[in-house]
Amino acid sequence: xxxxFIQPPHDDSLTSQLVCLYNSFKGLPFNxxxxxxxxxxxxxxxxxxxxxxxxxxxxxSQFIKNxxxxxxxxxxxxxxxxxxxxxxxxxxQIQAHKNFIPISTLKKDKGADRERLESLFSQMVYKxxxxxxxxxNAVHYPITEIVTNIFDHSQQDQGFIFGQFxxxxxxxxxxxxxxxxxxxxxxxxxxxxxxxxxDSIIEVLKGHSTKPSVERGYGVRTSKRVICECLGGEFILxxxxxxxxxxxxxxxxxxxxxxxxxGVVVAYRIPKPVGAMDISQYLE
Numbered sequence: 001x002x003x004x005f006i007q008p009p010h011d012d013s014l015t016s017q018l019v020c021l022y023n024s025f026k027g028l029p030f031n032x033x034x035x036x037x038x039x040x041x042x043x044x045x046x047x048x049x050x051x052x053x054x055x056x057x058x059x060x061s062q063f064i065k066n067x068x069x070x071x072x073x074x075x076x077x078x079x080x081x082x083x084x085x086x087x088x089x090x091x092x093q094i095q096a097h098k099n100f101i102p103i104s105t106l107k108k109d110k111g112a113d114r115e116r117l118e119s120l121f122s123q124m125v126y127k128x129x130x131x132x133x134x135x136x137n138a139v140h141y142p143i144t145e146i147v148t149n150i151f152d153h154s155q156q157d158q159g160f161i162f163g164q165f166x167x168x169x170x171x172x173x174x175x176x177x178x179x180x181x182x183x184x185x186x187x188x189x190x191x192x193x194x195x196x197x198x199d200s201i202i203e204v205l206k207g208h209s210t211k212p213s214v215e216r217g218y219g220v221r222t223s224k225r226v227i228c229e230c231l232g233g234e235f236i237l238x239x240x241x242x243x244x245x246x247x248x249x250x251x252x253x254x255x256x257x258x259x260x261x262x263g264v265v266v267a268y269r270i271p272k273p274v275g276a277m278d279i280s281q282y283l284e
Contacts, residue, residue: 001062002028003035006052008042014173014234014269015245017047021238024052026259033059039066044074046175047236047267050162053103054263056081057160058179078102083160087116094124101125101163106147108157118147121161128165128172133276138230141279142223146176146266149219153210154180154263170272171233179263183239186210197240198253204237205244207284218284220266225282233270239263 006024009016028034036052038044055061063081065072075081077093083103084090093102101124106114122140143161150159156178163174183200187193190212195203204210207221220237227233228246237244241256 001033001035003037003064004028005037006041006048008040009045009048012043012045012169013247014047014236014267015247017045017267018236018238018243018245020048021051021265022256022259024048025261026256030260030262031059034061036061036063039064039069042069042071044071044078044080046162046164046173047265049075049078049080050103050160050175050177051261051265053081053083053162054160054177054179057083057105057158074100078162078164083162085117087113087120090117090120094120101128101165103160103162106150106159106161108151118143118161121163125163125172125174132273134278135273138226138273138277138279139270141226142268143174143176145219145223149264150176150178150180153183153186154178156180156263165272171269172272173267173269175265175267177263177265182261182263183210197242198255201237201239201242201244201253222282222284226279227268227270230277230279230282231270231273233268235268236266238265238267 004024009020056063065075077100079093079102083105084093085105085107090102101121104117104121106118122143125139126136147159159178161176163172165172183204184195184197187195187200187210190210204220207218224235224246227235235246238261241260242253243256244253
C-alpha cells in the first residue's frame with residue numbers, strides 16, 4: 001500500500017484546497033488502497049478531508065495522523081473517516097460538538113432514515129447561518145439536488161456529505177462526494193455520448209441530463225446559480241480528470257492531467273447571509 005503524504009493547502013481558498021487534492025491523488029490508479037499520511041495537516045477543510053474519508057470507506061485505504069497534535073482531535077469530533085449513517089448517532093455527535101457538523105454517510109438502502117439524516121444536516125446548517133428570510137430554501141436546494149444526483153446517476157449505494165462553519169471568517173464550506181461512475185461514463189452509458197471529462201462537465205452545466213429519457217437536467221446548473229448568484233458563494237465541480245471552478249464572476253473548466261476521480265466531488269463556500277433572499281428567480 002503506497003503512502004501518500006498530504007501537504008497543507010497554501011491558503012484557505014477552495015482553489016488551493018483543490019490543488020492540494022490534485023497533488024495528493026495524481027499519478028496513481030484511483031481505486032487502489034492508499035495510506036494517507038495527514039500528520040502534517042493542522043487545519044482540515046471539507047474539500048480535502050471528505051474525499052480522503054470517501055476513499056478510506058470505498059477502497060479500504062488507511063491513514064496516519066499525528067496523535068500529539070491537539071488539532072487532530074477535530075477528526076474524532078467530525079467522525080472521520082467512517083462518518084455517521086444513523087439519525088441517533090448524528091444527534092449524539094451534534095449535542096457533544098455543537099460547532100461541528102459530522103461527516104454523514106448517506107446510504108441508498110436506508111430510505112427514510114437517509115432522508116431524515118439529510119434533513120438533519122440541512123437543519124444544522126440553518127441553525128449555524130441564522131434565521132434569515134429565504135436562507136433555508138437557498139441552503140436546502142443545492143444539498144437536496146446534489147445528493148439526489150448521487151443516487152440517480154452514480155450507480156453507487158452511498159455518498160458522503162460534510163460541512164464546516166468558520167465563525168471568525170463568517171462562511172460555511174460544504175462538500176459532497178461519491179465514488180461512482182462519474183459524469184463522462186454516465187453520458188456514455190445512458191445516452192451513448194462519448195464525451196471527455198471536460199465536455200461532460202460543460203454539458204452538465206448547460207443543463208443537459210445524463211438520464212436517457214430526460215432532455216434537461218437543471219439540478220447542478222441551478223444549484224451553482226443559487227450558490228454563486230443568490231448566496232454570493234464559490235463552487236467547484238470535479239469529475240474524472242476535469243474540474244469546474246466558479247469564484248466571484250470568474251468561471252472556468254480545467255483539465256487535470258495525471259489525475260482521476262472516479263465519481264463526482266462538489267464543494268462550495270457560502271458567506272453567512274445578512275439579508276433576505278429569494279431563490280425563485282434562479283430556478284429553471
